[in-house]
Structure formats: structure tokens, C-alpha cells
Amino acid sequence: MSNDATQQHEEAMQALRRLLFEQESTRIDRLEELLNNQELHAQEIAKILAEAVQIRSRSDNKLGQALTPAVEEALKTSIARNPQPLSDALFPVMGPAIRKAIQSSIASMLQSMNQTLEHSFSAQGLRWRWDAIRTGKPFAEIVLLNTLNYRIEQIFLIHKETSLLLKHIALDPSHHEDADVVSSMLTAVQDFINDSFSSSENQGIESLRMGDLQVLIEQGPDVVLALVCRGNPLLSLRETMQTTIEDIQHEFHESLQNFEGETQPFETTDLILSPLLVADYQNKTKKGSAFKPLLILAAIMATIIAWSAWGYKQQAELKAQWESYVQQLSDEPGIIITQFQHHHDKYILTGLRDPLSHDPLDILQKTTLPQAQLELTLQPYLSLEPPFILKRATHILNPPPSMTLSLQGETLMLSGQASKAWLKQALDKAPLIAGITDVDTRSIIPELSLFERIRAVLKPDSGIQMKLEQDTLTLSGKTSSDWAKYAQQHIQKFPQIKQYQNKLTLIDSPNYVLKQAYKALRPPQSIRLRITPKMKLIARGSATDTWMNQAKQKVKNIAYISAYDDQGVSLSDDIILQRAIKALQPPQTVQLSLSNQTLLATGEAKQDWIDIANEQAIQLEGIDRFDNQVATWIDEDAILAAAIKRLQPPSSVSLSFSHGILSATGSATGAWISQAQEQFVLVDGVHSFYSNSLKNTAEGWTDIQKRINNINIIFPNSIAKVSPDIQKEITMAAFLFKQAQTTESKSQLHIKSLHSNTANFITFLRLKAIQKELEKHGIASQHIKVISYKTDAENTSQVIHFALEVKSNRP
């Protein structure tokens, strides 16, 4: 029963469960399936994976770290299987990056490689030679045309202060034309840029570029050097420019300091400057032919292709490289590799190493292999290879530089110079060194005597005497203070020397140099020479200028003199000059000077002083010639007087004169003003006439009338021709009449003639001639009226006179 009963019970329970938990039970079954079935699992995770990754990435970067190995592995596998998809995907990124890298490496390689390639391409050179022969052009030019990298076409040496051109050198002489303007303009541009960007004065522009042309500028204290250059110059050119400037500053120091615009002294700078032009032609203007860059480009392309291939074969190659490294180590004396293992990215090396051998890590550094992958376990040992025995011996015995060690079998050979002390310890220690059984000392030269050693250290000139007595060293002779100092210092290194007697004559000491100066310059008694600690020679006193000039020259040949100052030397000529001044009594505006017995007078003075000086100067003692350049004193009063005389101003005008300008104020007639404007140039010393503040007053009509009425014309007997004299009178009449017309347009000109009964016809001709003349002056006939008077007098000279009248409406 029990079995049956349990069975029944169980069934009943199940029925009950089903009744009670039917729904829950199916749900649990579903959950169970969900938990156990992997596939369903994945489906569920897939639903939320994207969101989960997003949420996690927002909070930290663990996910990235966790994925890295997997992604790396994935990439590796992908490349191993088929690199194409990945390389396609990466191409848009890698392409530009690679191009950029290539461009910059080509650029930097071109320059360095060109020069090396240059000389090896001699076939090219031969072809150019052939071209030169064929075209008849100089070889240099052919090379230049083919290889022009850059060349200096013009050199400007510019005075900094004034921007004036001191010297110009150009390849093409036609460039000389405006070099001076270019020079000024260059400076102006510099000034402009400095002002505009308010950079400091000394920081001038260094180059200007325009297309293929470049102007390189370097500044010195007094000069600016500018090179016009075609192409790209080497950087070292800058240095050359600087040293050139230094040379010029040094050599032309005086001319630069005293520069007043005279460029003649700088003619010789071309000696210093032209090397800039020439040197660049020959050494630096080279560039490979067009196909050389191609060659290099090809080489680089090949490298790149190899590099991508290497990417795929990386693994294998890396291993090969490690193997070659191990081989290298094995070949290295003093290193024995016993085992080489590759384990999980690690390369493990085991073996022996002599401490004196090359460091394996140093050797590794010369390869591209990463040190992190290397694990070295090398036990120290003593190698008995000869180089190591020798190394070890050198290490232990520490021989002086004068000694040479070598090995013959197991015998250590010593040669050279050595002290006894060293030799003793060497002999003691050598046999204890591994690999050495014997020492050979036959080639050892006994050490030099103390005297010789001192001599070897001091290296005295032939002019120096050295004496060693007991422990006292004596040096004598002529030498520089530098050497004396050197000697003093080095003698101290010999403890055997207890006393040092210095009897050296220092040729660069002020005293010695001063003595030399006296010898060389032979100054007269009136001159005293002095020398400063900085070796500046100073002359004081008085002397002839011949001596002064000679001294200036000679001083340059005296060694160690840094500068020469003879400003304190007065010319003995002074005395002569003083006497001249006393005798001639020049006015303050005159300067007298004396040189080569010529008395020079400059400035301004009155004419009488000039005359007297001309007479007296030559009679003075010590004066052979009188160069009188004194300009005549401008006597403004006299010029004014001359102007008044010439221009005859009416009383309403006042004239004044100063600084070459004649000014008129007041009022005057237009006629006078225009006459004065024409004539002022005739007055010596007047260069401008200033009449703008002069009032122009028209002459009254009646004044003109009076003047016209005063004009008479007298014809000689029986002549009707108009002579120049008559012409002048008619012109005046016409001029006045026109003026009258401007104030009164209805003015009439009357021509009155007196004549006798008998001369009617000739009178008629005369009047006609006069009328014609007036018409020439633009006076129309309707303004002219002819009036004749008869006289009874016989043979009256024929007189015609003019009168002025106004018709009708003039009151």
C-alpha cells in the first residue's frame, strides 16, 4: 500500500499544484529556459548591448581598456586574413599623412643629399665640359646655368647713419645705374618697418623677398651689408656676411667715423666684398640636376613600399632581427651567448660577459629593437682573448699617455717613457693580471731629465734662455706676457723647482712698447710720448705735420699698440698761423688755416679786407702761398641801394632787402610793378622779388593824358620812314593810350601835325606810317583822329605830336 499510497499522494499533490500554480509554473519554466539557453541569452543581451556600452563609456574608460587587447587581436587577425579591407578603410587617413611626411623629408634630404651626390656624378661633369667646348662658353657658366641653386648678384655696402652707398658690386654692370637710390630705399624700407612695428633699432630686417630674388641684410655698427641673391642661399652665408662686416668695420674704422659723404676711401672695399660674389659661385651655388631629385623620390617611394610590405611580415622580420642581434652579440669579443628563447613577446638571452666588453644594451640601441622585449641574464667572466687581456692590463696599470702597451703571446710589452715609480708598480701588478705571465721592459725609454721635461712643457721660443741651477729656474729673453704667464703657471707644476727667477723682457708691456715707439717714431724734442695700460699711444706737444703724418703711418707697424692719439699734438704751423692772424686781422667771419706753407682763408669779408689780405699774406714768414677763398661780404645795404637805383620806385613804394629777397610794400602803378618784376634779376645779389603785398594803383586818366601830350615826334627833312627812335615813341604812346582806355573806353588818340604849305604830300605819308605803326600795337583806326595845322613858317622841322581826348560824354 505504502508504495501505491505514496504514488496516489504524489499525483494528488501534482494535481493540486497544477490547480494552484499552473500559471506560475509555466513562467518559471520559461525563466529557466531563458537562463540556460545561450542562444536566447545572446538575443537578450543584443537588445541592450548598444545602450549598455554607451552608459558605461559615459561613466569611465574601463570598457575601452578591456576591449583594447581584443580589438588589437581582431585587427591582427583581420590583417593576417586579408589586409585589403582594412587598408582600404585606412587609406583616406594615411594617404595625406604619408604625403606630408614625404614632402618634408624630401625637402630636408634634398639639400644634404645633393652635396654628396654632387661629386659622385662625374659623368654629369664630363657632359658639362663637353657642352662648354661645344658652345664656347666658359665651363663655370655652364655649371652655373645647370646647377644654379643661388647666386649673389649684387652687393651693397651702405653707411648706416646716412644710408649713403659706400660701395656697390654687381654681376651685371648695368645694375650700377641706380644703386645709390636702391641703397637709400633699402634703408628707408628698414626704417619704415621698424617704425611701423616699433621693433628695437638694432633688430633690423634680415631679408626681403620678391619672387626668386632675395635681399639679405646684415648690420654692423656703422655699415649695413645687403646682398641681392637669386635662389636660396645657404645659412652659412649669414656668417660670412657678418665676418665681412667685421673686417670692414675694422679696416675702415677711421674712414667710417669721419664719413662726410666722400666715398672714395671705400673703393678698396671690393677686395673684402668681392669674395662674397665669387665664393658663392664656386662652392655654394650647386644643385643636382633634375633627375637627382627623381632618384631620391624613387628611393623614398621604394622605402615606403617596403615599409608597407614590412607591415605584413612584421612578425617574421622582428624575429629575424632579434636573431641577428644575438648573432651580433655572439660575434662581440668578451660576450658568450649560451641560450636564446622567445617567449610571449619576450626575448630571453643567457650567457657570459667580460665586464670590459661592449655593453649589449648599447649595441641594442643601435638597432630599432625595443629594449622592453629583452631580458638579459649574463654572468660575469674574464675573457682570455688578447684584446681583453690588453684592455684589462690598461685598466689595472693605468699607464701615462707616453706609454704604449701591447701583447705578444702572454708577454706584456711596455714601450715609451715612464717614471720609475710607475714602472715599479707595473712590474709588481702585471703578473697578477689574468692572461699575462711575463713583462717585457726593453723598449722603455728612461724618463727625461727635469730640465728637458720643463722645456717640453713650456715650449719656449728660440729667443728665450732657460737655466736650471739646483732648484732655481731662470728664464730670460724677449717674450709676450701671455707666454710669461703661461710659463709661470706651468713651472708651479714641477714641485722640484723651488725658486723661479723671472728675467723676461715683456715685449707687450707698456714700457717696452713705449721704448719701441720712441725708436720708431723719433719724435722731436717738443713731443712727449706716453702709453696707457690699454696700450694706447698718446703723443703730446708740437711738431711739423710731416712728422705727424709719418708718425701716424709708422705707429701701425709697432706691435701691440692698440690705438694712437695725436690730438694733443699741435702743429708747429700754429705759430705761423698765429702771426698771420695778428698781421691780417681777419674779421670774425673769416677762418684762416695753414697747411704745407699754404695759408687758406675761408668765410666772408668785405672786399677791402680781401684786397689787403691778398697783398700782405704772402709777405709773411713761413707762408708760400695764399689761397684766398673768402667770399665777398654781402652788403645788404649796398644791394638795396643798387636795387633802388635800377628800379626807380615811386615815393609810394618802400623797398627792403634781406636774405636775397627784395620786398616791396606800399602802392605803385601796374606799369611800375611789371617793370620791376622784369628787372629785379638784373640787380646782383637779389634772387627773389616779393611784391605780393604791393597795392596796384591805376594811373589817373589825366596823368596819362599829360604823358601822352608830352610825346613829340620829329621827322628829319623830307623823310617819311619810321626810324627806330620814332618807333620807340610810338610804342610808348600806344602803351599809354591802352592804359587810358582801360579807365575810359571812349578815349581818342589825336595825332596832331604841324606842316608848311609845301609839304602836304610828305605829311600825308608820315601820318599814314604812324597810323600803321599804331595799328600794329592793336589800336583800331576808329580811336585815332588826325589833325593837321598849317604854319606859315618856311622849312619848319616836321613835328607831329600826340594828344589824348575823350569824346562827348566825358565831363
Add this chain to the structure above:
Amino acid sequence: MIQKKICILGAAGVGKTSLTAQFVYSKFSEKYLSTMGVKIDKKVVTVDDTSVNLMIWDIHGEDKYKKITNSYLRGSAGILTVIDGTRAETIQTAYEILERVHRDIGKIPNIFLLNKHDLSDAWDINEQALAELKKYGNPIYTTSAKTGEHVDSSFQKLTKMLIKP
């Protein structure tokens, strides 16, 4: 040959460029092209058998926005100070410039040019202003870049002052 740098100074539009053009090229134009910065010309002038290569720096006119900078004046041996005769106020600018030259460069030879003298109708400089100008003790020339009046002679005179101070 001796070279000398000279500067032409003055207010804007007084005729500095025109005077230079008249002197160097014997040309005149009514067009007004204001100079920016500096324009450099040269001409060889001979005085008393000495030839001097004049480097003529025609500098931009001075106004209250753009002062003449010292660097252009540096190294100048002499100056021409130009005044526009038809604008009396340009005298004041001339004074200011000259004071600055004296302060920064020193007393170098100077000549005053009263320019545009051909425009006598518009002349704006009275006796009193002229008297004031004379006090400087520098030569004064009336000039015209248009007719050429005293252009050569004033440059000639300055050159003479440079080599025979």
C-alpha cells in the same frame, strides 16, 4: 664723388614732390598724389667745380595724424623746408618740423621755400609772417614747381651750404 643726403620737409600738399620732380626731371603735374612714406631721387649738382651726388628724400607731408619719423631724417646733411604760399598755416607746420629737427638731429643747414609763387592771386603770406620767418636767419626763396622759379637755384644754394659751411 661726394654724396649727401638731403630731406624735403613740410606740411602735406605744399609741393615737396612737385619741387623734386621739377628739379630732377624738369616736369610738373597739376595732379596731387600724396606721398606715402618716402620717395628717393638723386641728382648730381655741381658747385664751384665740385660734383655732389644729392640723394633727395622726399618725405610724406606732416599733418596731425602722421608725424615725420626721426629715422627718415637720420644722417641728413641738410633740409629744404617747404611752405605753401597760398596757405599761411603751413608756416606753423614748418616751424614745428624745424624745431624737431633741431632737437633730434641738430642744426643742419636749412632753406625755406615759399612755394606756389605762381599763384599770386591766392598769395596768403603777409609782410609780418615773412618778417617772422626771416628771424630764423636761413635763406628764403620764393619758388614755383610749376614755372620752375628758383627751383634749381635753391637746390644749388643748399648744396653750396653743405660743402662750404
